[in-house]
Each structure stands twice: as structure tokens, then as C-alpha cells.
Amino acid sequence: MLSQLLKPDYEELIRAKDWNTLRELLTELDPPDLAEILDGLSPHDATLMFRILPRAEATEAFEHLPLERQTEMVETLADEQLVRILDEMAPDDRTRLLEELPGSVTRRLVQTLSPDQRKIANQLLGYPERSAGRSMTPEYVAIRPDMTVSQALAHIREQATRSETINVVYITDAKSKLLGEVRLATLVLATPGDRVDTLEERQVVAIPATALREDVVATFEKYDRVALPVTDTAGHLVGIITVDDVLDVQAEEATEDIQKLGGTEALDAPYLDTDMPTMIRKRAGWLAVLLLGEMLTATAMSYYEREIERAVVLALFVPLIISSGGNSGSQATSLIIRALALREVELADWWRVLVRELRTGAVLGLILGVIGFMRVQFWPTAATTYGPHYTRVALTVAGSLVGVVLFGSVVGSMLPFALRRVKLDPATASAPFVATLVDVTGLVIYFTVANMFLKGVLL
């Protein structure tokens, strides 16, 4: 592994302006490693390094840089150099970069592409955001069904340099309707004179160009392929998606879900590369919304001010009660958000989930209720700390725990379904969001139960 190699001090060499040694060291490296080194340098140094690299290496390394670093370098590179790189980038990677840039910059850059490349870029950009059309590359090899194995291999040899992968090639008719696919491995193992359409026994799986990228990931997970064809509504082959891009998309999707679940907007960049204003903006929004939501608890509490005044002991358990509701809600919402993302659960399953969560929530509530009861009832100083009616207080705590845990489980599990129903991202039902929703109701449950057990005694 790389970590076993001794890394030369590139910054030192830049200071010393030792361009020859640098160029030699850098061209020996694999593009992903080169990209990693560039990524670790200041933008200024990275641009310098970039300029001394041979053309092919520079392009390949650029493609391996993280997206946010690419957009940064667009600013610092000379126009001519940038166009060269854009022209040579793989179309799908270029589309992702162009998508990320402000509209005006994109237009200017697309205009400077060579006519062929511009056509490809425009075509890819025509598909809806986060669709299969945006991730596909039009660089594949297509063969005709009546070709023999040796004709197909000859055709592949001709087309290979213009293709992102030749591990799989696609059988189409003259109007590029997708008829099938053949693995290079199958061709290599086959008899040279056989017709290609007699070779592959697997069913061809095609992805519609408008499919969401989550569905692309799910299809790849199911079929274990290294590439899948993308078709338009009429079944014409318009591009292919390769598994390396799917790996990236899957990681991005998970990152977004985790960040949203934690109550931030998706950062869209590594944590340490996010500048302070962006970081504040992505976090302050939800925090402020949640604070406004939490203010309802102050209103609810003031509604019960009389009860608190009469029995201050009630105030002691407020944090415990509302947190337990929030915790069970957080559990339920994270389980359902992930199950929805993995397509393990569909919108239509909401009823089955509700039944499960009602049962699970009731059992979990009982378990916590018993623990809560014992904590108050058998506290060494119960009679002095919680007053002479401490058993009734214990019953109040226990009863409220059953209620809030049950309520938290149900709200936490149903909210993602409700959001999906109105076409919002289920992951918006973050743990803090659910906790806030449950807090107000938790207070109402608590003081209602208190009125049941303590009326005429303390209240």
C-alpha cells in the first residue's frame, strides 16, 4: 500500500523551484495518488504543480480530485489549460463538475469545448438533476447482433480508446435500440466464428435515463454488474453507467442521509474543507427552526405553571421524560429512513410499520416505565426528596414514560413516510426534528398523567 512508500517533501521542492525533480517524482505516480498529493497542497501550490505536469497526467489527476477541489481549481487555472482538461475529461465526470459551477461559468466553459465534446456535455446536462442521465457516459462500444465474435473483437479494438470500459459491450440495431450485452470475457472465451447474439445467456438489465440515482444504486446492488446500459423511453441505448461512479454516488447518498439525520443540511464537501460561513449557514438554519419549535415547550410549560408551583417535584422529571420520548423517536426515525433508502420498505408499507411500532413502542415504554418507577420508588431519600407521596410521583413518571416512548416510536416512524408522501426527502425527519415534535406532546402527556395520579394530593 501507498503508506509504505516514503513521501518526498513536495512543498520543500516547490520552495526550491526544483521543477525537474518535481516533474520526475510526480509523473511516476498513479493519478489517484497524484490527486491526493495535489489535494493536500494549498491552492497556489497545487496550481503550480499542475502546470509542470504533462498534459495526460494533469487531466487524469484532475479527474481524481474531489469535486469541490475541482471547482476551486477552475478559478485558478488559465482558460486554455482548463479547456484542454475539460475536453479530455470523461463525460460523466465533466458533467458533475459543470453541474457544480455557477450557471454563468458553466455556459462560458461549455462554449469553449470542442464541438463534439460540447454536444456530449449538453446532452448529458439535459437530464433532470440526480437522474441516471446525469451520471452516464456516452463512451461505450456498441456492436451489431449479426457480427461474429472475431468481427466484434476487431470492432472493440478500434473503438476501445474512445470507451470508458470495454469489459461489457452492447448489442444494438441500426437505430441504436438496445438488444443485449456481451462481456469481453465471454467474447474471449467464445469460438471466433459464432454470432454475438447467441453468446450471452444473462438477461439484459437497462436503467431508464430518468431513473433516480438511488434507483441506479439499488439496481447495481441487485445485479452485481460492472456496468449497466441506460436507455430512453423507446429503449434506445443512450449511455452506460460504470460501477466506480455508483460507488461514489452510494457514499454521497449515505453522507447526505447521515448529515440530515443529525440535523444539518448536507455539507456537499468534506468537513475540514467547508469554510466557516458555509458551515454556519448549513447548521444555523435547522438549529433556529428547532429552537422556534422548542419555544412551544415554554408555552406548554407556562400553561402548567400552576401545577409546577404546587408541586415543584414535577419539574425535576421534565428533562428525563421528554428526552426518553426524543430518544425513542430518534431510534424509529433512523431505522425507517434507512429502510426507505434501501428500498426495504415502501410507502405502501406504512401500515405494517405503524402496527410494528405500536407494539415495539408499547413494550419499550413498559421496560422504561418499570426502570423509572424503581428509580423514584426505591431512591434512598425518596420521602424527603420527592415528598410523602413519592409512590404516586413514581407512578406518574412510569405512566408518562410508557406514553412518551410509545408516542415517540410512532411519530418517529411515521414522519419519514409522511415526508416521502408529499415528495420530500424522508431524511428531513432528523433525530432533533422528531425530538422537538415529541417534546411538546411529551409535556402534555406528563402533566396529564400527573393530574391523574396526583389530583387532590399534590395538585
Add this chain to the structure above:
Amino acid sequence: MLSQLLKPDYEELIRAKDWNTLRELLTELDPPDLAEILDGLSPHDATLMFRILPRAEATEAFEHLPLERQTEMVETLADEQLVRILDEMAPDDRTRLLEELPGSVTRRLVQTLSPDQRKIANQLLGYPERSAGRSMTPEYVAIRPDMTVSQALAHIREQATRSETINVVYITDAKSKLLGEVRLATLVLATPGDRVDTLEERQVVAIPATALREDVVATFEKYDRVALPVTDTAGHLVGIITVDDVLDVQAEEATEDIQKLGGTEALDAPYLDTDMPTMIRKRAGWLAVLLLGEMLTATAMSYYEREIERAVVLALFVPLIISSGGNSGSQATSLIIRALALREVELADWWRVLVRELRTGAVLGLILGVIGFMRVQFWPTAATTYGPHYTRVALTVAGSLVGVVLFGSVVGSMLPFALRRVKLDPATASAPFVATLVDVTGLVIYFTVANMFLKGVLL
């Protein structure tokens, strides 16, 4: 796509005992689709279907079943049939299945494997859990460096059926030391007389057999390969890992992190397939621990009981204050857990993160503080609801919000580092866990600030 096909009613056909039609319909399907249908049936029906399938189809479909369904079917299938399937399964998939079964069942099954297969299974099982060694397959094609392209192709044709992929083949010496790799695509494009060790210009990237599976995923993400070789400490090739398995591992890792972040143990099975006792067990543990933690808030509150009695108004804002601390903690912890999982942040970066979170937390705290101040100060009925000293109450709320948000951000971001430092999974720092930690301190901050602003007035 599949959804476009009309699905026959398989259950109907089973009821009618129409085995011939069934067998015909099923053998037309691709193994992943067949597996999906089997997965949708009751265990009894699935076993019946399984028995009428031809041997090859049965094995392939079995490999595509979810792991928890496989373990279930191990119980229902006859020994003889099961051994046949195990013998023909890809070694890496078989290892995952064997790992999942109770130890006694595993031993019995491994003993019934053919001697060759048993050797492979034992070899794979010897590596630590969640290591690259466990996910690798020993079914690859190795060639010698002095082979010509045509010799290599001939060798590949011989070995292909025993290999999981031939998209990449590996160059080793007589002692199986890994010297390099060559893509099948490169071989097909090369001159037949060339030596294979002169062909591939990419650096070979090898994964140590003891590498954690998260590192395997990270390596695949970086290098965009369809397969990577696994080596022992001496650099001998011991197996390969294919990208389809990595896609599955990546999804599983994200699922685990999301479930842990939500405050449950990892379910290790789809939500709807998890039975009630398991679901309760995986959720009750953390809920109970968190409840015990929250009980400290009751203790803290009783410590401030005198203050609450004198100024009941203070109790009104308790939920708001502690929730805001929990929310900012949840944000910080989810950001850092994901950054650690993606290797964007390393253990050594804790200091940089701390500095960032101190600054971010201070700004976020100020924003919330201002909102909180205004909420109390400009509330229409402020003077009656919060008493004559409502401005001091507003200052107490604002000051506490600054404190708890800052504290929440710092604790939430540092806890994952602390857990990683003591070799625990950082994702254990769930949102509810951080919230609970912050709650007690939040109360102390709140009542301390209250004493500052209200001493001699209300307190």
C-alpha cells in the same frame, strides 16, 4: 426494467401443484429476479420452489438471497441439497453465510464440504472478522511475467470457469508473490507476441489481508477498479476482492452507522424481517442506558429545587435550553462520525476539529441566543407570564443558549474521537447519547447563568 413484465402468480401455481409450468417460468428468469421472487414467498413455498429448480439455477438464486434468508433456508433444505449448494457457491459469499450461522451448524456444514472447498472455507475463515481476508475470493487467474499475450489468453481460457472475474488477471512469480496485474481489455488490445509484464502502465494496488473492510471500501473508492488483489504480509497473492462485494459492504457500513447514530444497535437485517424480540433487544438496551443517564438530570434538578421554587419561571425554559444543547451536539457528532468513516478526518485532526467547533459553536450559540432573547423580551404578555424582571429572564435564556450550544458542539465533535482513541466504534456516539451527556451539563449551565442574572432579584 423488470417492473414492466407481468408477474405470474407463483403462489397460485404452487397451490395447483403445477410444477412443470413453474419450472419453465422460473428457469427463464435471471438469478437476481428469481431470488427476489423466492424472497417474497413464505419459507415453506420458497423451499418447494427451490426443490424443483435445476441445480445450477438453484445455487445461483441462493447466492442472490439476502443473508438472513439464506440462514433461514439452511434450516429447511435437506442436507444433501444444501451441501451441493454450499459446494458451488462463490467462496466469499459462502464465508459470509457460514459466519452468520451458529458455530455448531458451521462446523457440521464445513465438514460436509468437498475437501477442496473445505480447505478454501477454512482458509477464508482464518482471517479476523470484518477483514479483507474474509471478503476475498481465491478464485482468480494468475499468470507468469514471462508469458506472451497469446499464452496468457490461452491460460485465461483454461482457468476462466474457476474464476470469479477475468476482467483483471494477476502476474505472480512461482512462489505466488504479486508482481502486477493486467486487464483483460489490455490483453485483447495488445500484440499477441508481447510479454505480459510490459503491458500495464498502472501501478498495482494491493490490499493487506488484515485490512479492515472500511479501508477496503476506501481503497476501491479511490482507485476506481473492478477488482483488487489481496496480499499477505510477505506480498503473496492470497485472493481478490471484486467491486460488487464492495458495493454491498459499503451499503452495510452506512446502514450500521445510521442505525447507531439513531441510538439503536445495528439490526443486521431488513427492518420488516426483524422479529419483535430482536427489535426490542436492539433498542431497549440503549434506551435503558440513556434513561439511567437522564436520571442524573433529575438529580441535578433536585439540586436546583430551591431556585425553581423561588422562580418557577425558570422551569419553563428547561426543555428549550437542554434540547438546543442536544441538537447542536447531534449536528456535530453526525458530521464527525461521517467524516471519520470516509477518512476525511483522522484521529490526529482532533485539534483542528476542536478549534473549528469552538468557533462554529460560539457563532451558532450567539445566533440562537439572540433569537431566544427576543422571544422572551418581546413576548406580548412578557411582564405577566415571566414577571416584572422579564428582561433578566431573557438574558438568562440567551446566555444559557450560548453556553449549551457551544458545549454541545464541542462534546458532540470530540466524543467520536475519544471513542476511536480507545478503539471503540465512533458511531457509538449516537445523537441521543450526546444529547444525554449535554443535558446534565446544560442544566448546570442554565442555573449558573440564572444565578448570575437573577441573584438578589428573583433568587
